[in-house]
Amino acid sequence: MVFNLAFSSHEKIYKMTIELQKLHQVWLDHRAAQNTDFQNIGFDELSNSIVGTGPFYYYIIDFYDMSLSHVSPGIEEIHGLDIDRVTFNDVLATIHPDDIDFVVKAEAFLTRFFSENISREKLTKYKISYCYRGRLKNGDYALLNHQAVMLSLSDDGGYGKSLNIHTQIDHLSHCNTYNISLIGLYGEPSYLNMRLEERSLGYFSKKEKQILKLIAEGFSSIEISQKLFITVQTVKTHRQNILGKTDCKNITQLINECTRQGII
Numbered sequence: 001m002v003f004n005l006a007f008s009s010h011e012k013i014y015k016m017t018i019e020l021q022k023l024h025q026v027w028l029d030h031r032a033a034q035n036t037d038f039q040n041i042g043f044d045e046l047s048n049s050i051v052g053t054g055p056f057y058y059y060i061i062d063f064y065d066m067s068l069s070h071v072s073p074g075i076e077e078i079h080g081l082d083i084d085r086v087t088f089n090d091v092l093a094t095i096h097p098d099d100i101d102f103v104v105k106a107e108a109f110l111t112r113f114f115s116e117n118i119s120r121e122k123l124t125k126y127k128i129s130y131c132y133r134g135r136l137k138n139g140d141y142a143l144l145n146h147q148a149v150m151l152s153l154s155d156d157g158g159y160g161k162s163l164n165i166h167t168q169i170d171h172l173s174h175c176n177t178y179n180i181s182l183i184g185l186y187g188e189p190s191y192l193n194m195r196l197e198e199r200s201l202g203y204f205s206k207k208e209k210q211i212l213k214l215i216a217e218g219f220s221s222i223e224i225s226q227k228l229f230i231t232v233q234t235v236k237t238h239r240q241n242i243l244g245k246t247d248c249k250n251i252t253q254l255i256n257e258c259t260r261q262g263i264i
Contacts, residue, residue, distance in 0.1 A: 060161055068088055
């Protein structure tokens with residue numbers, strides 16, 4: 001029995017190591033090829049980003065060499081990590097083993113979403129937000145809200161430095177929705193409560209988004225077909241496919257969700 005428990009523990013650690021390697025690879029594939037300087041980020045935007053609704057800490061991660069700087073004392077209070085010696089791997093190691101897969105997929109999803117829907121050049125104009133369970137100083141796990149603001153990019157759009165803020169929110173909720181939000185800064189639109197599954201609203205094709213926008217503007221299927229030079233049946237097929245990708249019961253509900261998430 002003891003042997004089985006030990007084996008199970010080693011197996012879990014091995015799986016966790018593999019998942020963390022995947023997470024590193026997501027960032028390594030898109031990091032800057034050289035060291036970068038901070039962009040001219042406004043004080044108001046940064047201070048608003050740091051403000052939390054519970055115990056929190058922050059640090060700056062340099063994706064060029066994965067080094068940390070400007071680490072706040074809260075990291076010792078929450079995780080028990082030495083502020084002078086903490087590494088990025090130490091922070092990653094606090095993620096609950098069952099949530100690492102979500103974090104890996106979330107970071108990969110965000111990279112893809114920016115490339116397909118926003119453009120990597122606007123990374124510094126958004127705050128990323130999602131939640132995961134993190135290990136506390138006493139060994140228990142609590143729900144943490146991860147927020148990140150990219151401070152710099154290389155000339156080719158590679159990841160430079162990022163301000164990361166982790167806030168303990170278990171006093172607000174113990175249930176993780178596993179949703180991802182992009183909060184627009186400097187007047188950029190926000191994309192809220194996106195899901196990783198294929199049914200996420202972020203997975204609409206360019207044509208589907210065009211049709212959604214026209215539907216929201218009050219155009220009929222016939223009028224849309226004329227505007228886009230496609231058949232009415234093609235428009236109807238797109239409408240069915242759009243609903244099929246979501247949990248929405250009808251187009252009205254779908255339009256409301258897309259408007260709320262900034263997709264149309």
